[in-house]
Amino acid sequence: MSDDIDIKDKAAWDAADRVADYEHGWSSDIETDFAPKGLTEDTVRFISAKKNEPEWMLEWRLKAFASWKTMTPPDWAKLNVPPIDYQDAFYYAEPKAKPKLGSLDEVDPEILRIYEKLGIPIAEQEVLAGVEGARRVAVDAVFDSVSVATTFRAELERSGVIFRSISEAIKEYPELVKKWLGKIVPMHDNYFATLNCAVFSDGTFVYIPEGVRCPMELSTYFRINAENTGQFERTLIIADKGSYVSYLEGCTAPMRDENQLHAAVVELVALDDAEIKYSTVQNWYPGDAEGKGGIYNFVTKRALCQGKNSKVSWTQVETGSAVTWKYPSCVLNGENSVGEFYSVAVTNNYQQADTGTKMIHNGKGSRSTIVSKGISAGHSNNTYRGLVRVAPNAEGVRNFTQCDSLLLGSLSGAHTVPYIEVRNPSAQIEHEATTSKISDDQMFYAQARGLNAEEAVTLIVNGFAKEVLQQLPMEFAVEAQKLLGISLEGSVG
Amino acid sequence: MLKITNLHANVGDKPILKGLTLSLNAGEIHAIMGPNGAGKSTLGYVLSGRPGYEITEGEVTFNGQNLLDLEPHERAAAGLFLGFQYPVEIPGVSNVQFLREALNAQRKYRGDAPLSGAEFLKVAREQAGALGMDMDMLKRPVNVGFSGGEKKRNEMVQMGIIDPTLAILDETDSGLDIDALRTVGDGINRIMRKPGKAVLLITHYQRLLDYVKPDFVHVLADGRITRSGGPELALELERDGYKELAA
Numbered sequence: 173m174s175d176d177i178d179i180k181d182k183a184a185w186d187a188a189d190r191v192a193d194y195e196h197g198w199s200s201d202i203e204t205d206f207a208p209k210g211l212t213e214d215t216v217r218f219i220s221a222k223k224n225e226p227e228w229m230l231e232w233r234l235k236a237f238a239s240w241k242t243m244t245p246p247d248w249a250k251l252n253v254p255p256i257d258y259q260d261a262f263y264y265a266e267p268k269a270k271p272k273l274g275s276l277d278e279v280d281p282e283i284l285r286i287y288e289k290l291g292i293p294i295a296e297q298e299v300l301a302g303v304e305g306a307r308r309v310a311v312d313a314v315f316d317s318v319s320v321a322t323t324f325r326a327e328l329e330r331s332g333v334i335f336r337s338i339s340e341a342i343k344e345y346p347e348l349v350k351k352w353l354g355k356i357v358p359m360h361d362n363y364f365a366t367l368n369c370a371v372f373s374d375g376t377f378v379y380i381p382e383g384v385r386c387p388m389e390l391s392t393y394f395r396i397n398a399e400n401t402g403q404f405e406r407t408l409i410i411a412d413k414g415s416y417v418s419y420l421e422g423c424t425a426p427m428r429d430e431n432q433l434h435a436a437v438v439e440l441v442a443l444d445d446a447e448i449k450y451s452t453v454q455n456w457y458p459g460d461a462e463g464k465g466g467i468y469n470f471v472t473k474r475a476l477c478q479g480k481n482s483k484v485s486w487t488q489v490e491t492g493s494a495v496t497w498k499y500p501s502c503v504l505n506g507e508n509s510v511g512e513f514y515s516v517a518v519t520n521n522y523q524q525a526d527t528g529t530k531m532i533h534n535g536k537g538s539r540s541t542i543v544s545k546g547i548s549a550g551h552s553n554n555t556y557r558g559l560v561r562v563a564p565n566a567e568g569v570r571n572f573t574q575c576d577s578l579l580l581g582s583l584s585g586a587h588t589v590p591y592i593e594v595r596n597p598s599a600q601i602e603h604e605a606t607t608s609k610i611s612d613d614q615m616f617y618a619q620a621r622g623l624n625a626e627e628a629v630t631l632i633v634n635g636f637a638k639e640v641l642q643q644l645p646m647e648f649a650v651e652a653q654k655l656l657g658i659s660l661e662g663s664v665g
Numbered sequence: 666m667l668k669i670t671n672l673h674a675n676v677g678d679k680p681i682l683k684g685l686t687l688s689l690n691a692g693e694i695h696a697i698m699g700p701n702g703a704g705k706s707t708l709g710y711v712l713s714g715r716p717g718y719e720i721t722e723g724e725v726t727f728n729g730q731n732l733l734d735l736e737p738h739e740r741a742a743a744g745l746f747l748g749f750q751y752p753v754e755i756p757g758v759s760n761v762q763f764l765r766e767a768l769n770a771q772r773k774y775r776g777d778a779p780l781s782g783a784e785f786l787k788v789a790r791e792q793a794g795a796l797g798m799d800m801d802m803l804k805r806p807v808n809v810g811f812s813g814g815e816k817k818r819n820e821m822v823q824m825g826i827i828d829p830t831l832a833i834l835d836e837t838d839s840g841l842d843i844d845a846l847r848t849v850g851d852g853i854n855r856i857m858r859k860p861g862k863a864v865l866l867i868t869h870y871q872r873l874l875d876y877v878k879p880d881f882v883h884v885l886a887d888g889r890i891t892r893s894g895g896p897e898l899a900l901e902l903e904r905d906g907y908k909e910l911a912a
Contacts, residue, residue: 616715617753619737620746621767622774622825627738631766635757635806 210259218371221261223339223373226346236359236369245363246497250528250555250587253495255469256433262403263371272579283567331387333338333417338406339378348379352410356439356476356503363499364435364470368404372437375406380415380446383496385526389645407438411446413479418449420648435470435494444479444506449487451644453652455493462661463522463551466494473500474530477509477538484527485512489652491659495522499557501530504538509539515527515639516652518633518659519552519584528558533569533599540575548584549663555587562599562612569599578636579605580629580663630657666691667712667831667862672723673888674711677797681707683888686725686834687829694857695862696899698876699885705867706750706886709835711867713741727831741767742774746829750836752816755807757766760819761789763807764826771827792825796852813840821852832857833865839874850876869905 238431245256269433328335330535334345341428342349359369379387434456440448459466470493475484488502503512513529531540540560548554554577562569577586588605608630618628634641634653641649667689673684673817679706689695700707712720712725715736725732727743735743748753755763769779780788793803796818808816818838824832832910840863856876857864866879873898874882883890886907 383757401708504739510846547850612716613751613753614755616737617749618767620713620715620749621763621827622741622771623767624738624770625737627770630842631758631763632755635755636758 185492193385201631210560211263211371212339215263215506219371219373223337225343226656228346230351232354232359233370237371239360240363240366240370243360243366245362248535248638249497249557250523250553250589251495251497251524251526251625253524256468258367262374266393274300283614287582293597316660323434325385330576331384333384333386334377335390336377338372338375338377338408341408345377345379347459349377349409351441352441354439356441357437357472357474365472366408368435368472372404372406374404375408375436377407377619378409378417378419380411380417382412384412386416386417386493389418389420393520404434405436409438409440409448409450411440411448411482414445415443416447416449418645419451420645421450421452433468433470434631434650436472438471438473438500440475441485442475442477442479442482442486442506442509445481446479447483447485448475449485449657450475450500451648452486452490453644453648453655454488454490454492454496455655455659457494458492458507458523459494459521461521461550463494464520466523468495469493469498469537470495471498471499473498475500475502475511476508477502477504477511477535480507480535481509482506483510483512485510485515486645487512488516488527488636489513489644490517490525490527491639491655493525496525498527499529501532502540503532503534504540505534507535507611508536508537508539509535510538513540513542513544514615514643515544515556516547516637516640517545517554517556518547518654518656518661519549519554520661520663521550521552522553523550525553526555526557528556531558531561531571531636533560533571536566537568538566539570540572542571542575543639544573544575545587545640546577546588547580547633547660548573549580549588549660550578551583552586553587554591556588557589557591559591559599561593562593562596562601564595567598569601569603571622572603573603575603575605576636577605578633579607579609625660626657629660629663633657666727666728667865669712670724673721674707674709675719675721676707676717680721681718681888682711683883685889687844687890689863689865691830691863691869692860693880694866694877695881695883696866696868696879697883697885698868698899698902698907701869703885704888705721705885706835709750709865709867710747711745712740712833713737713745734799739774740768741770741827741829744830746827748817748820748832748834748837750839752811752820754809754811756783756809758807758911759805760803760807760822762788764801768827787825789822792822794827794854796822797848798822814842816848817841818852821849821856823853825852825856828856830861831863831865833867835867836869837866838856838868838870846873849873853877856887864867871899874899 211236216233220233357365360366368515378390409419440450441450456467456469477484486504488500490496500513504511511531517527519525527542529542542558544556546554546556556575558573560571560573578621579586586607590603592601594601614632615628618631619625623631633656636658640650644652669687672682672685673680678753691756697705710893720733727745732740739843744803749757772779789803793800808819811819820837833873837849841849878895882894882896884892
């Protein structure tokens, strides 16, 4: 055990060294201050200093940290999570503690096989799995998330779109950041969001100016590597009046650390007539077949549909993580604003997912659609938890909710927990829910036509999830379809 | 082509097939008739490898290969097609997607190149057209919301697209009106009445045999073939019923 810690410490130090080289010439006193393990005020100061942040940002972080110390983790979800020792973790540099691999042969064949199935070319595989030979590329991607954005920057800037890492935006666009950071998800919203406020290390900032339709889809697909820099990412997207943006977030690189915490905060705001489409394919490492390891994914995602006729659409495909706690929500303040939530959540082996959405209808004539497809296999548990709330003054609100659960095998669980709070009699709320199993008849029918058992399950599951998958941009949909198949491997008895 | 020798099969502890022996040669159409519960559907399932059926004795070879060693999808790739008595619904999966994936899985297994979307659609359009099914139906989810007759017709479209060498058609005629029966019958003749192919028609009634003339008719009763003959045997059964013959 002590060997283990030594290796981790060394890697953390190495990571700090590299940061010192790559960024703004960190002096050795920062390195000395670097506490490799645990979470104290110094950790927060360290992160802020490393990011060269202005004073107001550090104050904000420290305030959050002080609050966080007084808070307790939420316990209402249908999740069984062992207590997390926050002092026994690394912040910011911790993912670098992965032991370096000498060659591809040393990579877990299970993981190699997954990449193979994803169709990622071998060179990229080496990069993704963190093999020594390809290290340089991976480090670039990991430490220099700026360069990812650079490729888009010139073209985007011509239309006035700002696409930056959040740490750059804090320095370059402090007024915009100050105006909205923590306004959609308040600093004290919940335990994990507050923790994120204190220690967030990376993330994305997007601003779409008035009347601009973002000329391309903004994607974090290449940020897979950059995710390694911190498990506490922070995203802020502002869509000004009459603008449109489609944003893709991919977490398709499995992480191999054991029970690593990932606590992101995503804030979206849409002003009058603006639309944001936010798509996620989440494939964090789910742990092994025995339920060992995997990511604890505690994520707070919320959109503010502030303007009239504004619209935010969340689409998520959740296949990874040992534990998922995530409720992308819409606060529908604007008159006739629209919130949508399309979700596919797959759990296999010992994975646990408690996920859903909140649609808060404050605006007159606001509408929301919720389509949730949960697929449970193995010994896993999959819960949909959703809130539809209609404020007293919100006339003419409509909501349609559909929750379908598909069970594979006889040991998995599917649960649906809808909360409906309506305080205005003009609201129309619909809720439909189904639970079904893949039948032996369906399996045999597909097999008799030439598909093997795994192909048959993949096909049937993709059919079940189709309504959600077709909301994704094309290339993401293809990837998501493959992922569903991979996630369910071994679930056919 | 297909050689079944002394086949015994159980469902759970219950013996259903009790020493069934039957041979089909290429170019032949055989009809199997028999009363309810005789084991007709079981025969179809056992030959196509459905889980839940235990073979306790006997052997089956398909073009010289031990059929019982193969997984269901391997049997399909080897050229065996089962037309289902009750075709199954697969929500959210279009017929086109289902069949293209199935056909390409078979082709991959046989070492053939996959068909492109355009190539596949050409074949699908031809087969659907020949069976009077419009393309819109092919784009709909597999059998979802189809009438009984449409489901059976869809089975024939699938058979046309997959183009098997041996078709086992389990009561393909049940639930069909006269016009649909003729269309399905024509489809079977067009797709399967070829020198290198064979058909095993499982049916209760003579009426399909008016359209698809069998070369041989067998009576299956209590898990084995009790009588075999030419097409005239079907007429005799229609007239006298199974009771006389099953004994």
